[in-house]
Amino acid sequence: MAELLCPYCGKPAQLVGGDIIYPHREDLHEKKFWMCHPCNAYVGCHPGTENPLGRLADAELRRAKMAAHAAFDPIWKEGELSRKEAYAWLALALNMSPDDCHMGMFDVNWCQRVIEVCQNRRSPLEPPKPLANPDWSRLIKVCQERVTEYVEGNTCDSELPHYIYEEAMRAVYGQDFWKWTNALARRPRA
Numbered sequence: 001m002a003e004l005l006c007p008y009c010g011k012p013a014q015l016v017g018g019d020i021i022y023p024h025r026e027d028l029h030e031k032k033f034w035m036c037h038p039c040n041a042y043v044g045c046h047p048g049t050e051n052p053l054g055r056l057a058d059a060e061l062r063r064a065k066m067a068a069h070a071a072f073d074p075i076w077k078e079g080e081l082s083r084k085e086a087y088a089w090l091a092l093a094l095n096m097s098p099d100d101c102h103m104g105m106f107d108v109n110w111c112q113r114v115i116e117v118c119q120n121r122r123s124p125l126e127p128p129k130p131l132a133n134p135d136w137s138r139l140i141k142v143c144q145e146r147v148t149e150y151v152e153g154n155t156c157d158s159e160l161p162h163y164i165y166e167e168a169m170r171a172v173y174g175q176d177f178w179k180w181t182n183a184l185a186r187r188p189r190a
Contacts, residue, residue: 054104
């Protein structure tokens with residue numbers, strides 16, 4: 001494995017046993033960890049390997065990760081969704097690729113975002129709330145592009161209002177608008 005550098009001080013981390021980090025937990029003594037002693041930052045390894053489970057975490061990041069897990073884990077542990085489905089939902093809520101959605105790689109800000117999206121989780125059939133900071137500049141830019149396409153003959157009359165409406169909804173509600181309309185379209189008819 002390549003050298004693991006501490007993100008706080010830039011020095012190489014050392015591979016240590018769990019007895020160094022958790023001397024009072026005999027059940028963790030055989031587990032391997034990467035640790036930066038000066039920063040007291042560490043991360044566990046995948047079982048049977050020396051591959052880190054994520055990034056080195058100092059005390060602040062460890063607290064943030066615990067809070068993020070406390071907000072997120074009940075979604076899959078209580079059976080609302082499978083673990084895989086819950087992470088797929090989280091990736092969508094955070095607007096990131098499912099491959100990048102890994103709590104072990106998040107920093108304090110990402111952990112706070114996990115907590116926020118989990119606390120604001122709602123039924124997909126509940127109408128979305130407007131964004132706190134709508135992206136008006138994007139809306140204006142896309143509308144200008146669509147009008148230019150129309151003037152150049154690349155868009156028909158009926159498509160122009162539809163495109164502008166879609167962009168307006170995206171600016172005001174973000175991706176939640178499309179999740180909501182898709183959920184409405186998929187719901188069973190009475």
